[in-house]
Amino acid sequence: MEIIERIKDMQAYSQDLRVEGKVIALVPTMGYLHEGHLSLMREGRKRGDVLVASVFINPTQFSPNEDLDKYPRNFERDRDMMEEVGVDVVFHPRANDVYPEGYQTFVTVDDVSKNLCGLTRPTHFRGVATVVAKLFNCVLPHIAIFGRKDYQQVKVIERMVRDLNMDVGIIGMPIVREPDGLAMSSRNEYLNPKERKAALSLYKAILIVRELFENGERRIGALTDRAIGVIMTEDLARIEYVKLAHPENIDELVGVVWDRALLALADYIGETRLIDTPVLGEEFENC
């Protein structure tokens, strides 16, 4: 497994691979890997001749009041896990090289960024789209693999790729959960034992909404109210949003669910912000 830090080196490496006709698969990460990331890498291992994983905590997707500085990191552990799962190249650039002095260019994806996390994190998806565009120009992947826990992020990236005519296939993979149902996230690390228990309220709400939905409930108010009720029984939980949204354009749904719907939950458990994003539909995806 090779570790590449310099952008020019990564580009040269990938250009050679492309001339050789190799298929490059990219899994972008912010490190502090868990089983969710590894599931993306295993998929990349199957689909690409060469599997590149990037590890970069992207400052432009954090607001000044967010957890950039304390975001968990452990590169040695990440490296061992990537080696284990068959990553060929780790792209591990430095923030100063990715955003040098005078940096001033951003990619914005308007409509799909507005709802849900875009309401409280207005520059978050601009940072995501920008760094992904940059990573694509560094790694030159044929396909890139993302987790659908960050469901809105996947839609932002899909839209960017289509709109800017990037020739990269985007693959969204299902949420990976802990045995008790908590969606895996590097931020779960922040939870103390009491909070870890309280965090399960999101999944409990999801299961109850699923049951309602499977029993024929299609009224949006009835579905979201039940989810809210379940989460509010948990003292440590503070709801940011509980919404049903269109699974493609992320617009808020009103009235009833006609077809598929994204059940989008964002909650603070203590100081830790957690999200979960199953899709209601013929089958209950991501759950």
Added chain:
Amino acid sequence: MEIIERIKDMQAYSQDLRVEGKVIALVPTMGYLHEGHLSLMREGRKRGDVLVASVFINPTQFSPNEDLDKYPRNFERDRDMMEEVGVDVVFHPRANDVYPEGYQTFVTVDDVSKNLCGLTRPTHFRGVATVVAKLFNCVLPHIAIFGRKDYQQVKVIERMVRDLNMDVGIIGMPIVREPDGLAMSSRNEYLNPKERKAALSLYKAILIVRELFENGERRIGALTDRAIGVIMTEDLARIEYVKLAHPENIDELVGVVWDRALLALADYIGETRLIDTPVLGEEFENC
């Protein structure tokens, strides 16, 4: 000479060329070609194995009140001129394919877009950066060639390329002028004979500033005041700006010129907006 209209066809064509190791040179245009465009294409002919010229009137760089609808066009004439100058491929996409329904992604280059034309055309450079990013993803050029009459545009594109890690060399070529000194522009077509004569006031102002500068004048007020005075003697001219700006970051200069300086002029002659952008320095470039 091949004419390609579909984006997917252009990408497939360029991907094959890249596998063959051919150097692709791109000259992006909005058509209605003149000698300025042809000078870019001749440079591209020299530098690339394959010369692609794009012809696309980009709606996102026009404001609603601007001249998108009446922008001059004559594809048959353009085609003959491109054939003559040795273009290999004309990329001529349709607006509906470039910006399909639901389009919502934009590239913004902040600081360098703000001054000069950015003051009166606040979304212009966003449209330019966006379409150039898209053209690069369609044509996959190794180098792209732009005219320095649109000096600020060249700086926006250079900055975008550097910031987003696009592996494209940007080449800016000198202004090409009519025999009497008027900078060539497709918009010169709008001028009636009286206006055509009045348009020369920009060049007259440039020559006088050059003379002052060569005689040692470095005070910015003295230089711009003289240019303004010359243009104001022309009844048909209305000044939008006459400024000296930093030739790299396009910031406004104050006090005195220490080194090189962009002399940026934008004027309406009747209804027609014209710009000229020589650089004051050791040599008087672009003039």
